[in-house]
Amino acid sequence: xxxxxxxxxxQWCSGCHSCEIACxxxxxxxxxxxxxxxxxxGPWPIGDEAEENWQFSYLPIPTKQCDTCASRRAKGKVPTCxxxxxxxxxxxxxxxELAESMDEKQKTMFVLN
Amino acid sequence: MSEKYKTxxxxxxxxxxxxxxxxxxxxxWTGPGCHLGCGVIMYTDQEGKFVKxxxxxxxxxxxxxxxxxxxxxxxxxxxxxxLLYPMKRAVExxxxxxxxxxxxxxxxxxxxxxxxxxxxxxxxxxxxxxxxTGRDIAxxxxxxxxxxxxxxxxxxxxxxxxxxxxxxxxxxxxxxxxIPDCAQQFPERYDHPDYEVPEVMFIWGNYxxxxxxxxxxxxxxxxxxxxxxxxxxxxxxxxWLATKSDLHLRVRxxxxxALALSMMDVIIKEDLYDHDFVDKWCYGFDELKARAAEFSxxxxxxxxWVPADKIVAAARMLGKAKNSTLQWGVAVDMTRxxxxxxxxxxxxxxxxxxxxxxxxxxxxxxxLSVAGGWGRELLGPExxxxxxxxxxxxxxxxxxxxxxxxxxxxxxxxxxxxxxxGAWLQTTNPLACMGADPQRLYKALxxxxxxVVVDLFRTPTIEALADVVxxxxxxxxxxxxxxxxxAQRGSTINKIVDIGETKSDMQINLELGKRWxxxxxxxxxxxxxxxxxxxxxxxxxxxxxxxxxxxQPIEYYRHEKGMLRSDGQPGxxxxxxxxxxxxxxxxxxxxxxxxxxxxPEPGPGSTPELMDEYPLVMTSGARFWGMxxxxxxxxxxxxxxxxxxxxxxxxxxxxKYGIKDGDWVWMxxxxxxxxxxxxxxxxxxxxxxxxxxxxxxPEGDPEKFYDVFDLNINNTLPWIPGxxxxxxxxxxxxxxxxxxxxxx
Numbered sequence: 087x088x089x090x091x092x093x094x095x096x097q098w099c100s101g102c103h104s105c106e107i108a109c110x111x112x113x114x115x116x117x118x119x120x121x122x123x124x125x126x127x128g129p130w131p132i133g134d135e136a137e138e139n140w141q142f143s144y145l146p147i148p149t150k151q152c153d154t155c156a157s158r159r160a161k162g163k164v165p166t167c168x169x170x171x172x173x174x175x176x177x178x179x180x181x182x183e184l185a186e187s188m189d190e191k192q193k194t195m196f197v198l199n
Numbered sequence: 200m201s202e203k204y205k206t207x208x209x210x211x212x213x214x215x216x217x218x219x220x221x222x223x224x225x226x227x228w229t230g231p232g233c234h235l236g237c238g239v240i241m242y243t244d245q246e247g248k249f250v251k252x253x254x255x256x257x258x259x260x261x262x263x264x265x266x267x268x269x270x271x272x273x274x275x276x277x278x279x280x281x282l283l284y285p286m287k288r289a290v291e292x293x294x295x296x297x298x299x300x301x302x303x304x305x306x307x308x309x310x311x312x313x314x315x316x317x318x319x320x321x322x323x324x325x326x327x328x329x330x331x332t333g334r335d336i337a338x339x340x341x342x343x344x345x346x347x348x349x350x351x352x353x354x355x356x357x358x359x360x361x362x363x364x365x366x367x368x369x370x371x372x373x374x375x376x377x378i379p380d381c382a383q384q385f386p387e388r389y390d391h392p393d394y395e396v397p398e399v400m401f402i403w404g405n406y407x408x409x410x411x412x413x414x415x416x417x418x419x420x421x422x423x424x425x426x427x428x429x430x431x432x433x434x435x436x437x438x439w440l441a442t443k444s445d446l447h448l449r450v451r452x453x454x455x456x457a458l459a460l461s462m463m464d465v466i467i468k469e470d471l472y473d474h475d476f477v478d479k480w481c482y483g484f485d486e487l488k489a490r491a492a493e494f495s496x497x498x499x500x501x502x503x504w505v506p507a508d509k510i511v512a513a514a515r516m517l518g519k520a521k522n523s524t525l526q527w528g529v530a531v532d533m534t535r536x537x538x539x540x541x542x543x544x545x546x547x548x549x550x551x552x553x554x555x556x557x558x559x560x561x562x563x564x565x566x567l568s569v570a571g572g573w574g575r576e577l578l579g580p581e582x583x584x585x586x587x588x589x590x591x592x593x594x595x596x597x598x599x600x601x602x603x604x605x606x607x608x609x610x611x612x613x614x615x616x617x618x619x620x621g622a623w624l625q626t627t628n629p630l631a632c633m634g635a636d637p638q639r640l641y642k643a644l645x646x647x648x649x650x651v652v653v654d655l656f657r658t659p660t661i662e663a664l665a666d667v668v669x670x671x672x673x674x675x676x677x678x679x680x681x682x683x684x685x686a687q688r689g690s691t692i693n694k695i696v697d698i699g700e701t702k703s704d705m706q707i708n709l710e711l712g713k714r715w716x717x718x719x720x721x722x723x724x725x726x727x728x729x730x731x732x733x734x735x736x737x738x739x740x741x742x743x744x745x746x747x748x749x750x751q752p753i754e755y756y757r758h759e760k761g762m763l764r765s766d767g768q769p770g771x772x773x774x775x776x777x778x779x780x781x782x783x784x785x786x787x788x789x790x791x792x793x794x795x796x797x798x799p800e801p802g803p804g805s806t807p808e809l810m811d812e813y814p815l816v817m818t819s820g821a822r823f824w825g826m827x828x829x830x831x832x833x834x835x836x837x838x839x840x841x842x843x844x845x846x847x848x849x850x851x852x853x854x855k856y857g858i859k860d861g862d863w864v865w866m867x868x869x870x871x872x873x874x875x876x877x878x879x880x881x882x883x884x885x886x887x888x889x890x891x892x893x894x895x896x897p898e899g900d901p902e903k904f905y906d907v908f909d910l911n912i913n914n915t916l917p918w919i920p921g922x923x924x925x926x927x928x929x930x931x932x933x934x935x936x937x938x939x940x941x942x943x
Binding site for chain 1: 217218251252253254256262263264265266267270271273408409417418421422425437439440442447824825835836839840880881882
């Protein structure tokens with residue numbers, strides 16, 4: 087079976103939550119439950135505040151309720167989180183293909199099945 | 200379809216089937232939601248219920264993306280608390296939960312009787328027509344007001360302090376509205392052969408990822424950063440974008456004009472301006488140079504909290520850039536002297552020759568000019584003369600034909616120069632959102648004999664003031680034209696569903712207009728009306744539905760080609776034909792023709808004597824993802840992300856006042872106070888607190904107006920506009936903070 091992954095270019099995730107709501111609406115999930123969840127890291131200044139070097143980033147993480155949008159994909163569409171990601175920082179595909187573009191700091195891949 | 204427009208190829212017609220679902224392509228312009236007008240794909244099930252809203256992958260603006268609010272649009276449309284039928288309440292029962300369901304005919308009869316009676320007794324000007332945030336209703340509510348005979352179309356927002364100051368300022372000094380060039384005017388977007396990515400974008404006075412200006416999709420900033428664009432952020436807070444900026448200028452709220460003038464001083468003294476552009480196309484450079492010389496970076500650092508070396512660095516980045524653009528926002532308008540602030544900021548891009556240059560600032564293309572009103576000829580010069588504020592504030596002749604809001608409130612209170620007796624409030628909730636000093640506004644509006652409110656949900660404004668309520672529709676329930684400000688393109692809002700007895704704003708306006716002035720409303724239905732509006736495009740409403748979005752072909756350097764003036768001459772549409780750095784219109788209006796800075800009042804620079812009691816600088820209107828202005832408080836999926844109104848404060852400042860994360864606090868200024876939950880965060884300047892706006896609790900008691908008078912931060916803000924009548928200090932004030940406790 088092909089292993090699918092979600093590649094996150096985390097440097098661009100703006101924390102907008104579109105992936106979460108898109109997922110919830112696609113799957114009819116109750117409020118508060120989601121197949122992908124954005125976590126926030128920071129914000130805090132690293133070292134002296136005057137250096138203006140901040141820890142301030144987001145990372146969307148697929149949850150156990152992610153079903154890779156299988157029925158949606160069967161209609162030729164991309165997973166809804168990928169389509170609606172406002173920063174276009176999500177990519178879906180076979181793990182082997184995605185692995186080839188794992189070439190930058192903060193890029194993160196989740197195996198989905 | 201007319202040859203005049205460029206469109207994208209659609210794989211399917213605008214309505215099609217997908218399995219068990221019916222699918223409709225359309226545009227989300229609104230409510231609910233903002234004034235961007237994203238392309239959407241709406242799904243209805245076999246029962247005709249609106250079940251899903253997605254982004255339209257064929258929309259060049261969004262390429263299928265959508266924010267959480269419109270993804271959740273079905274929850275709003277289908278919400279159990281929607282207003283579903285007209286209601287009335289006896290005037291003596293205002294504020295009481297004593298509503299009676301009535302039919303549309305009864306509602307129209309009652310409204311017509313009351314307003315016509317006022318028109319006969321006191322003149323049509325005695326009825327004020329007000330709307331809220333910029334939406335597609337402007338064309339129709341203005342036509343309703345003007346065909347009734349009232350010149351008093353307005354919004355209850357002190358100084359019209361949202362975009363209109365910049366629109367009027369740009370019109371007066373350059374003859375056109377300018378937008379940052381993100382290739383939004385081309386269906387090919389960034390791939391258009393003439394487009395160039397800006398070397399640097401300044402993000403000034405807004406956080407575009409959360410708050411979308413009309414026609415500006417915030418995440419274009421990210422698209423362009425990925426294409427190599429650098430950013431400079433002008434924002435008192437450390438935002439996520441600020442941490443990705445080459446420079447972050449943490450400006451004190453309300454001091455942007457000083458910052459801009461100081462950058463200008465550096466650019467001129469270091470000879471970084473565009474001599475050729477200034478010589479050929481600008482007027483009044485020497486005067487501007489002399490004014491800027493009064494703002495040395497050292498002096499301005501004291502005023503703005505921005506260190507002098509950063510002011511210099513920002514000026515150099517702009518001055519040395521091949522091309523640069525400006526994404527500015529409402530913070531520029533929400534200061535009392537908004538006009539000179541906007542003038543100062545835009546002048547930076549003018550003298551550096553970034554106007555009409557690829558990746559710079561471009562004149563917003565316009566296809567239909569109805570955003571500022573439609574059918575003004577129906578009003579006539581006699582009534583136009585009576586527009587409130589036009590005598591004192593001649594700049595209200597630029598941009599939109601609105602009455603001056605602060606003067607309008609005063610006129611309601613005093614009956615001078617004439618009495619106001621009625622109000623038509625259409626999709627506006629001024630007691631919760633845009634009105635300054637909402638308790639004063641409440642008292643003023645309470646004087647009126649008859650008030651109609653049109654909205655989607657019951658609101659504090661409805662509970663406190665309405666005598667008749669008419670239920671409006673969300674974008675999924677109606678047809679409409681979407682020619683949105685910014686780089687205007689032609690889209691249609693396409694109906695997919697019926698909810699209760701609701702009617703669209705346009706239908707309500709058309710049906711009442713036909714009763715009041717049949718000659719002014721010669722259409723049998725809204726689609727016919729839309730087709731007539733579309734006459735200049737050569738398309739019918741149905742034709743546009745099929746091909747939308749339609750783009751007007753646009754080129755750069757239009758000022759060189761005689762494309763910005765109606766006489767076809769090169770130059771800009773101003774008295775001198777140049778961009779007026781020294782404004783003839785301002786001079787004639789008795790205003791300073793050059794940009795200037797005045798300390799925000801109250802504030803540390805203007806009222807030092809108040810700082811002992813109110814030691815913190817306060818700013819409000821912080822945007823967050825899931826809610827738009829006073830909307831969405833009852834939308835569970837959105838409220839989940841922001842259950843309570845927040846005040847952001849630095850942990851050290853909070854400790855000083857004994858406040859812990861999550862504490863309920865009062866933020867109190869000289870005029871009043873509002874409740875917020877404290878959120879401790881190091882992104883704040885230690886001298887500053889910031890909070891959300893637009894709060895009320897729909898779950899609360901309607902007879903307490905859903906706690907709006909405890910929650911509305913505008914309790915702290917007075918109705919005082921700038922000298923031009925534009926601008927007001929919504930975002931720069933002072934306050935003290937203390938915990939909410941039993942008995943206080």
